[in-house]
Amino acid sequence: MTETIARCGFVAIVGRPNVGKSTLMNKILGQKISITSKKRQTTRHRILGIKSTDNLQVIYVDTPGMHLGGKTAMNRYMNRAANTVLSDVDLVLFVIDISKWSKEDDNVLHRLKREQVPVMLVINKVDQLKQKEQLLPKIAEFSSKMEFVEVIPVSAKKGNNLDTLQELIESYLPESGPLFPEEQVTDKSERFIASEIIREKLMRRLQQELPYALTTEIETFKTDKGILHIAAVIWVERDTQKKIVIGKNGEVLKDVGRSARIDMENMFERKVHLDLWVKVKEGWSDNEGLMKRMGYDDIN
Numbered sequence: 001m002t003e004t005i006a007r008c009g010f011v012a013i014v015g016r017p018n019v020g021k022s023t024l025m026n027k028i029l030g031q032k033i034s035i036t037s038k039k040r041q042t043t044r045h046r047i048l049g050i051k052s053t054d055n056l057q058v059i060y061v062d063t064p065g066m067h068l069g070g071k072t073a074m075n076r077y078m079n080r081a082a083n084t085v086l087s088d089v090d091l092v093l094f095v096i097d098i099s100k101w102s103k104e105d106d107n108v109l110h111r112l113k114r115e116q117v118p119v120m121l122v123i124n125k126v127d128q129l130k131q132k133e134q135l136l137p138k139i140a141e142f143s144s145k146m147e148f149v150e151v152i153p154v155s156a157k158k159g160n161n162l163d164t165l166q167e168l169i170e171s172y173l174p175e176s177g178p179l180f181p182e183e184q185v186t187d188k189s190e191r192f193i194a195s196e197i198i199r200e201k202l203m204r205r206l207q208q209e210l211p212y213a214l215t216t217e218i219e220t221f222k223t224d225k226g227i228l229h230i231a232a233v234i235w236v237e238r239d240t241q242k243k244i245v246i247g248k249n250g251e252v253l254k255d256v257g258r259s260a261r262i263d264m265e266n267m268f269e270r271k272v273h274l275d276l277w278v279k280v281k282e283g284w285s286d287n288e289g290l291m292k293r294m295g296y297d298d299i300n
């Protein structure tokens with residue numbers, strides 16, 4: 001018998017920072033919608049990634065990592081973005097890193113136990129496991145933390161077991177026609193994705209604390225004679241940070257601009273001309289009003 005029932009639903013991807021949530025979503029979608037890096041705060045917003053196939057539309061919701069601490073306005077914003085999504089979805093993928101269960105995983109676990117929504121445990125980064133015989137005991141240990149509807153080991157980076165994961169997801173979605181047009185892959189604009197690509201390159205290039213003190217803003221985004229012209233501002237909090245972002249002889253900014261442009265040309269399938277400016281705005285990440293004006297206002 002062939003399956004003819006159409007299904008469509010929302011699947012939240014949650015977990016502490018750095019476990020591979022955005023990598024997982026991108027790999028499933030087959031393209032980079034959500035930026036990734038080794039640093040916390042890489043994902044600051046909620047981002048939809050939509051996958052449409054015959055009779056099935058899965059709307060993934062990538063979230064900022066749920067973390068402890070949360071004192072600044074930015075931290076509060078990110079925790080809120082991750083938390084509010086739980087009540088609105090059909091399924092939650094709780095992503096963890098096989099090599100380490102931490103206090104922050106416990107925090108997410110307690111949060112999930114309060115919800116009615118089915119939770120699937122996705123044990124990521126199995127490619128990093130040194131001894132294969134550790135796999136089963138680890139699965140057993142993590143499975144007992146709460147009542148999960150499924151427990152599945154994967155490697156988001158290598159793509160291992162993601163087909164099985166997607167088959168499992170399907171059965172938890174309600175019967176429904178698609179909610180988004182088939183060709184739409186995200187709810188975010190090209191403008192938003194462009195500013196995120198620049199932020200990804202900065203996150204990956206800069207050391208330690210600096211990435212948390214900056215944000216990016218697109219000022220111009222227009223196509224002229226087939227070339228996409230983008231001008232963007234990188235906001236930092238202090239003059240010393242501005243110097244670091246620019247780098248000696250402008251080297252850092254040049255590298256960031258070059259790699260961002262290459263990603264943008266792939267993503268937007270057009271030639272891109274990118275201009276970057278670095279400006280100082282004191283204390284933006286701890287000021288709700290300033291954050292709103294800089295685009296951090298999409299959570300209600």
Ligand SMILES: Nc1nc2c(ncn2[C@@H]2O[C@H](COP(=O)(O)OP(=O)(O)O)[C@@H](O)[C@H]2O)c(=O)[nH]1
Nearest residue numbers: 017018019020021022023036037125155156157
């Ligand atoms: N070895 C390995 N690394 C991974 C895997 N998935 C993600 N990563 C890496 O983990 C880091 C954090 O990934 P990211 O998707 O940004 O995590 P997020 O904060 O949970 O969204 C990045 O450096 C990824 O390349 C995986 O399956 N295996």
Ligand SMILES: [Mg+2]
Nearest residue numbers: 021022042043
């Ligand atoms: Mg992320």
